[in-house]
Amino acid sequence: MSTLAIHGGKPVRDTYLPYGHHSIDEQDKNSVIEALSSDWLTTGPKVIEFEETFAKKVGSKYAVAVNSGTAALHASVFAADIGLGDEVITTPMTFAASANCVLYQGARPVFADIREDTLNIDPDKVKKLVTEKTKAIIAVDYGGQPADIDELKEIASENGLLLIEDAAHSLDATYKGKSIGSLSDLTTFSLHPVKHITTGEGGVIATNDKKMADRIRRFRNHGISTDHHERAEKGTFYYEMMELGYNYRIPDINCALGLSQLKKLDTWVARRREIAGLYNKSLSKMPSIDIPSQLADRESSWHLYLIMLKLDMLSVGRNEIIKALRAENIGVNVHYIPVYWHPYYQNLDYKKGVCPVAEEAYERLITLPLFPAMTERDTKDVIEAVSKVIGFYSV
Numbered sequence: 001m002s003t004l005a006i007h008g009g010k011p012v013r014d015t016y017l018p019y020g021h022h023s024i025d026e027q028d029k030n031s032v033i034e035a036l037s038s039d040w041l042t043t044g045p046k047v048i049e050f051e052e053t054f055a056k057k058v059g060s061k062y063a064v065a066v067n068s069g070t071a072a073l074h075a076s077v078f079a080a081d082i083g084l085g086d087e088v089i090t091t092p093m094t095f096a097a098s099a100n101c102v103l104y105q106g107a108r109p110v111f112a113d114i115r116e117d118t119l120n121i122d123p124d125k126v127k128k129l130v131t132e133k134t135k136a137i138i139a140v141d142y143g144g145q146p147a148d149i150d151e152l153k154e155i156a157s158e159n160g161l162l163l164i165e166d167a168a169h170s171l172d173a174t175y176k177g178k179s180i181g182s183l184s185d186l187t188t189f190s191l192h193p194v195k196h197i198t199t200g201e202g203g204v205i206a207t208n209d210k211k212m213a214d215r216i217r218r219f220r221n222h223g224i225s226t227d228h229h230e231r232a233e234k235g236t237f238y239y240e241m242m243e244l245g246y247n248y249r250i251p252d253i254n255c256a257l258g259l260s261q262l263k264k265l266d267t268w269v270a271r272r273r274e275i276a277g278l279y280n281k282s283l284s285k286m287p288s289i290d291i292p293s294q295l296a297d298r299e300s301s302w303h304l305y306l307i308m309l310k311l312d313m314l315s316v317g318r319n320e321i322i323k324a325l326r327a328e329n330i331g332v333n334v335h336y337i338p339v340y341w342h343p344y345y346q347n348l349d350y351k352k353g354v355c356p357v358a359e360e361a362y363e364r365l366i367t368l369p370l371f372p373a374m375t376e377r378d379t380k381d382v383i384e385a386v387s388k389v390i391g392f393y394s395v
């Protein structure tokens with residue numbers, strides 16, 4: 001066996017392969033330049049065109065674009081009328097923003113544990129946490145595989161809750177043949193460069209509810225009731241601030257990039273699926289790792305490719321394996337530290353131990369590089385490095 005790079009051996013590759021990376025081509029650049037030369041840098045026709053194209057793509061009646069996935073989550077919690085004293089059930093296996101948005105509105109996130117096989121929020125655990133104070137469930141389609149939407153919808157309808165789906169990982173995924181974005185009361189997307197398509201920074205809320213869409217449009221513009229187009233049409237200076245909103249507006253420049261990126265979404269997701277397939281084929285044979293299961297009734301759009309170490313078959317822990325893989329120039333990562341383990345949540349008196357499945361998964365998880373521009377060589381390098389490092393530490 002060749003010497004590990006961490007022990008002074010030659011790394012599997014010479015250049016560092018990141019875990020995710022955006023793709024920008026000439027078409028994207030031209031689209032942005034065109035917007036820069038127009039009369040509208042923000043709140044103009046590109047925003048509307050992007051929203052309409054996005055809604056069509058995900059199968060929702062309405063799509064509202066904002067300036068981050070986090071703003072999309074905040075706007076959704078606001079539109080769901082969640083406030084002081086309310087509770088929202090969510091998963092700890094996510095980026096902090098999925099729970100922070102509840103805190104922004106003065107409500108309390110309650111963490112339900114995840115399923116051992118898919119690492120998505122477990123509907124049975126959600127059911128047990130519903131109280132008089134519960135207003136909504138925020139599910140996350142972890143890694144790109146949709147959560148148990150039907151079961152969650154049933155719990156929501158039985159208890160008068162809204163279902164908010166954080167689909168930052170699952171743009172273009174399907175659940176029982178239906179597009180993500182068409183299923184939940186509110187579905188949020190992120191357009192950060194590491195996600196499926198990017199606007200630099202950006203986010204979208206998809207919904208079939210006109211009232212909520214209108215409220216979100218107002219929320220992203222300080223809570224002001226008429227926009228400047230309407231004011232210009234009516235020839236009036238007058239406007240009214242109705243609710244406490246924010247400036248969550250997304251520029252036309254960014255939406256021009258988003259429109260151009262959307263054209264490539266299908267090809268990129270197909271490429272992600274292809275790479276995931278290659279990983280599955282090689283890595284599922286390795287005895288000391290597990291791969292989260294993919295359920296037959298839904299198709300992931302593969303934002304993340306995860307492996308889970310079988311720690312009792314390895315002589316070192318996850319952190320050492322990560323160091324060794326990074327020394328081989330493979331940019332592995334961890335998604336996620338359970339949200340309530342963060343010091344801010346610990347200071348709010350969240351107790352460690354409440355979601356044992358998520359906590360145990362966290363100790364075993366490694367995210368491998370996965371993005372559409374990866375070459376066959378890159379994919380082979382990742383597989384080679386994983387088998388080199390895991391092979392070395394296997395007992």
Ligand SMILES: *Cc1c(COP(=O)(O)O)cnc(C)c1O
Nearest residue numbers: 068069070095097168190191192
């Ligand atoms: C990326 C991400 C967000 C936040 O999106 P931003 O656009 O970075 O604000 C929220 N939830 C999940 C699960 C994410 O992966």
